[in-house]
Amino acid sequence: MSSTAYILSMREVSKxxxxxxxxxxxxxxxxxxxxxxxxxxxGAGKSTLIEIIAGALHPDGGEIVYEGNTxxxxxxxxxxRLGIQTVHQENQLVEELTVAENLYLYExxxxxxxxxxxxxxxxxxxxxxxxxxxxIAPEKKVRTLSFVDKKLVSIAKxxxxxxxxxxLDEPTxxxxxxxxxxxxxxxxxxxxxxxSTIYISHNLSEIFEICDRVTILKxxxxxxxxxxxxxxxxxxxxxxxGSSQVTLYKRERACALKKDEILEVRNYSRQGVxxxxxxxxxxxxxxxxxxxxxxxxxxxxRMMFGLDPxxxxxxxxxxxxxxxxxxxxxxxxxxxxxxEDRKGDGLLLSRPxxxxxxxxxxxxxNRLLLNLSKEYQExxxxxxxxxxxxxxxxxxxxxxxxxxQQKVVLAKWLQTQAEILIFDEPTVGVDVGAKVEIYRMIxxxxxxxxxxxxxSSDNPELVALCDRVGVMRNGRxxxxxxxxxxxxxxxxxxxxxxxxGMEVSG
Amino acid sequence: xxQGFSAVFRKRAPIEQAYILLLLIVAISVVTTIVNRRxxxxxxxxxxxxxxxxxxxxxxxxxxxxxxxxxDISVGSQVSLLGVIFAMLIQKILGLPEGNVAPWxxxxxxxxxxxxxxxxxxxxxxxNGVTVVKSRANSFIISLGFMSAYHGLxxxxxxxxxxxxxxxxxxxxxxxxxxxxxxxxxxxxGVVILSYLILKYFxxxxxxxxxxxxxxxxxxxxxxxxxxVIRAYxxxxxxxxxxxxxxxxxxxxxxxxxxxxxxLDALASVIVGGVALSGGKxxxxxxxxxxxxxxxxxxxxxxxNVNPYARDLVIGLIIIxxxxxxxxxxxxx
Numbered sequence: 001m002s003s004t005a006y007i008l009s010m011r012e013v014s015k016x017x018x019x020x021x022x023x024x025x026x027x028x029x030x031x032x033x034x035x036x037x038x039x040x041x042x043g044a045g046k047s048t049l050i051e052i053i054a055g056a057l058h059p060d061g062g063e064i065v066y067e068g069n070t071x072x073x074x075x076x077x078x079x080x081r082l083g084i085q086t087v088h089q090e091n092q093l094v095e096e097l098t099v100a101e102n103l104y105l106y107e108x109x110x111x112x113x114x115x116x117x118x119x120x121x122x123x124x125x126x127x128x129x130x131x132x133x134x135x136i137a138p139e140k141k142v143r144t145l146s147f148v149d150k151k152l153v154s155i156a157k158x159x160x161x162x163x164x165x166x167x168l169d170e171p172t173x174x175x176x177x178x179x180x181x182x183x184x185x186x187x188x189x190x191x192x193x194x195x196s197t198i199y200i201s202h203n204l205s206e207i208f209e210i211c212d213r214v215t216i217l218k219x220x221x222x223x224x225x226x227x228x229x230x231x232x233x234x235x236x237x238x239x240x241x242g243s244s245q246v247t248l249y250k251r252e253r254a255c256a257l258k259k260d261e262i263l264e265v266r267n268y269s270r271q272g273v274x275x276x277x278x279x280x281x282x283x284x285x286x287x288x289x290x291x292x293x294x295x296x297x298x299x300x301x302r303m304m305f306g307l308d309p310x311x312x313x314x315x316x317x318x319x320x321x322x323x324x325x326x327x328x329x330x331x332x333x334x335x336x337x338x339x340e341d342r343k344g345d346g347l348l349l350s351r352p353x354x355x356x357x358x359x360x361x362x363x364x365x366n367r368l369l370l371n372l373s374k375e376y377q378e379x380x381x382x383x384x385x386x387x388x389x390x391x392x393x394x395x396x397x398x399x400x401x402x403x404x405q406q407k408v409v410l411a412k413w414l415q416t417q418a419e420i421l422i423f424d425e426p427t428v429g430v431d432v433g434a435k436v437e438i439y440r441m442i443x444x445x446x447x448x449x450x451x452x453x454x455x456s457s458d459n460p461e462l463v464a465l466c467d468r469v470g471v472m473r474n475g476r477x478x479x480x481x482x483x484x485x486x487x488x489x490x491x492x493x494x495x496x497x498x499x500x501g502m503e504v505s506g
Numbered sequence: 507x508x509q510g511f512s513a514v515f516r517k518r519a520p521i522e523q524a525y526i527l528l529l530l531i532v533a534i535s536v537v538t539t540i541v542n543r544r545x546x547x548x549x550x551x552x553x554x555x556x557x558x559x560x561x562x563x564x565x566x567x568x569x570x571x572x573x574x575x576x577x578d579i580s581v582g583s584q585v586s587l588l589g590v591i592f593a594m595l596i597q598k599i600l601g602l603p604e605g606n607v608a609p610w611x612x613x614x615x616x617x618x619x620x621x622x623x624x625x626x627x628x629x630x631x632x633x634n635g636v637t638v639v640k641s642r643a644n645s646f647i648i649s650l651g652f653m654s655a656y657h658g659l660x661x662x663x664x665x666x667x668x669x670x671x672x673x674x675x676x677x678x679x680x681x682x683x684x685x686x687x688x689x690x691x692x693x694x695x696g697v698v699i700l701s702y703l704i705l706k707y708f709x710x711x712x713x714x715x716x717x718x719x720x721x722x723x724x725x726x727x728x729x730x731x732x733x734x735v736i737r738a739y740x741x742x743x744x745x746x747x748x749x750x751x752x753x754x755x756x757x758x759x760x761x762x763x764x765x766x767x768x769x770l771d772a773l774a775s776v777i778v779g780g781v782a783l784s785g786g787k788x789x790x791x792x793x794x795x796x797x798x799x800x801x802x803x804x805x806x807x808x809x810x811n812v813n814p815y816a817r818d819l820v821i822g823l824i825i826i827x828x829x830x831x832x833x834x835x836x837x838x839x
Contacts, residue, residue, distance in 0.1 A: 307726065326730075331728040339726055344722060344723075345720070345726045346723055346726070347723055348716055348786065350786045350787055351719050351786060355712065355716070359716055359724070359727045360727040362709055363713075364728060368708065368709060369707055369708060369709065370708065372707070412727065
């Protein structure tokens with residue numbers, strides 16, 4: 001094929017953030033009249049890639065060839081003018097404006113003198129919606145629409161301007177069957193005009209239904225591009241996971257499990273978020289929670305810790321009801337929760353190490369005065385035990401590296417003497433050395449008879465660390481993998497809903 | 507290595523801020539002394555402290571609140587309102603100075619006046635705190651609303667006139683221990699020391715820092731953040747009651763606007779002192795030095811024969827400079 005057959009060619013595009021190589025010399029071609037799928041696990045670099053195409057990010061290296069012109073980077077306005085329209089995963093509509101105003105927000109039709117022509121705006125919006133076969137009244141306020149209709153309006157918005165390359169990021173996540181049919185019809189007619197689409201989705205069956213080719217990304221690198229007629233779903237999954245990678249860490253599986261001392265998680269639900277999740281964690285094992293981002297893992301444990309409201313759900317430990325009403329209550333009852341967002345709700349960045357380490361314990365003990373000397377002793381001890389690299393315990397946490405910051409949060413929960421510990425993404429943004437140390441620490445806790453739940457998007461981490469792994473999808477716990485079943489491939493399969501039989505039983 | 511260096515530097519940062527303030531205070535004192543010898547006179551120094559006593563009490567409450575990342579700009583109106591209530595109670599119970607006063611009135615006037623003023627002070631602070639916490643709105647805007655509301659309330663209570671004490675109850679504001687040390691200074695220092703102890707040694711003080719540094723992390727760690735913030739506002743109200751009583755005792759009468767200026771001055775003191783606007787930083791020493799600096803500037807301008815109206819201009823510029831500098835050093839790190 002000559003290069004003119006491609007509307008877009010990415011050539012060796014790279015993008016780095018401090019400590020992370022988000023994209024590493026990725027090349028990709030999108031042909032005219034093609035629907036091109038982009039797949040990969042969480043953090044594979046899909047979002048970074050499309051943001052570069054849409055001009056929201058500037059690459060560090062490589063070039064973008066679009067319709068025969070070469071660019072080192074694009075600006076958002078430039079991409080839009082060139083006909084690259086992106087439908088983002090999250091709703092970016094102005095809720096208080098009408099559908100018509102949202103569709104033509106940046107090019108509102110005006111009368112002579114610059115006054116907005118609302119009637120004209122409504123008319124062209126009506127025409128556009130009709131053409132796309134979307135039945136929504138253009139004079140309605142976006143606020144009053146359902147999630148599905150909002151998504152359809154977002155999609156229509158891309159067509160309010162000339163569009164040659166349509167980028168869809170997880171478009172069906174908030175669409176029902178009917179909305180999906182409308183979308184696929186739009187994609188097909190777009191394709192029939194010889195125009196192109198980049199389609200990002202975790203739903204492989206959709207990709208096989210609508211797309212022509214697929215590019216697979218893994219850890220910021222391109223694995224390959226395949227024509228979808230020459231590859232199976234299983235093969236796509238295997239490529240996403242990659243070939244047998246060197247396991248960083250391997251732990252001895254737990255042997256002696258005390259059957260009577262279990263944490264029972266019963267019937268946790270919240271409308272539209274979590275759907276009747278129940279499982280048990282035995283003392284002496286590490287229980288993993290896997291799932292795609294947005295599958296409800298974090299929402300579930302936040303409810304378990306008493307942080308977020310729930311419709312139902314009970315926590316039983318040794319047969320006793322310990323369902324916490326709020327975080328304070330949870331801590332009193334021996335639960336610790338290392339949050340996913342270290343800087344957002346884990347650390348007091350402007351405060352010293354010692355205060356961060358003692359925070360939850362100080363809140364737990366109902367005393368009027370602080371016990372400063374005990375506080376210092378504990379901090380020194382924990383700093384040594386966890387090998388926190390800090391010049392002193394009076395150092396402000398903001399000056400520590402990611403791994404050491406995470407150890408400080410870990411120390412905070414160790415100091416409360418919690419019996420049940422929930423770790424949400426314990427090694428995100430942590431260097432390899434600190435990662436292994438955190439794994440060792442978690443393992444040691446289990447040996448001391450604590451109940452441990454680990455949430456992670458890093459599936460090899462779960463495989464290496466956990467005795468059993470519960471996989472969540474769309475707010476439900478679809479399976480619990482045990483023993484030899486705990487493999488990366490199984491986790492990904494269940495998380496993406498590829499196993500058909502399971503869908504029914506789950 | 508680089509991290510090690512910056513670490514050492516950072517740990518000293520808060521102390522350095524106090525040094526800078528001390529340096530500034532010394533510099534202003536030296537310049538003022540050169541212009542006018544009277545400045546270093548012990549009488550003048552004591553005078554300055556007496557003048558800043560009320561401000562210092564108000565600023566201690568505001569400072570501790572700001573450590574938690576919350577602002578109350580209604581403190582000026584609160585002091586005015588509480589002062590008016592205190593003076594009104596005394597005047598209503600004791601009547602005009604010529605009249606005969608029943609003995610029970612003589613006995614109970616001060617307990618009643620104190621109890622009600624402190625009670626209303628606590629209530630006012632509590633209401634502010636609950637509103638800020640429950641509305642989840644910006645505390646600056648909420649307290650702006652209360653500033654106007656309390657001002658209006660004070661006007662309603664006085665009807666635009668003033669309540670006089672007719673020379674009664676002068677001891678607290680004007681009295682001197684051993685005919686030398688003003689009693690109000692003792693209250694000021696007492697409140698500062700109490701603030702120091704609370705912020706450093708009390709669980710409640712630690713909670714204030716935690717909430718100011720990261721409210722969500724504090725919540726996850728088991729701190730009832732709403733309750734702590736409401737308490738901090740209540741403390742502000744109680745300290746304002748004390749400030750109002752001392753102020754009215756010194757001035758001898760109460761207008762609906764008597765305490766209004768304390769809102770700006772108290773906030774200026776704690777910000778200039780180095781309590782971060784975003785919360786989580788600063789201590790009682792910072793509050794104290796900030797108050798001294800603000801008080802000093804007013805006094806120095808008078809001593810140096812500068813037009814006293816220039817005071818607000820100078821203080822305004824100093825606030826802008828202090829916030830700009832701390833913002834710059836913040837964004838650098």
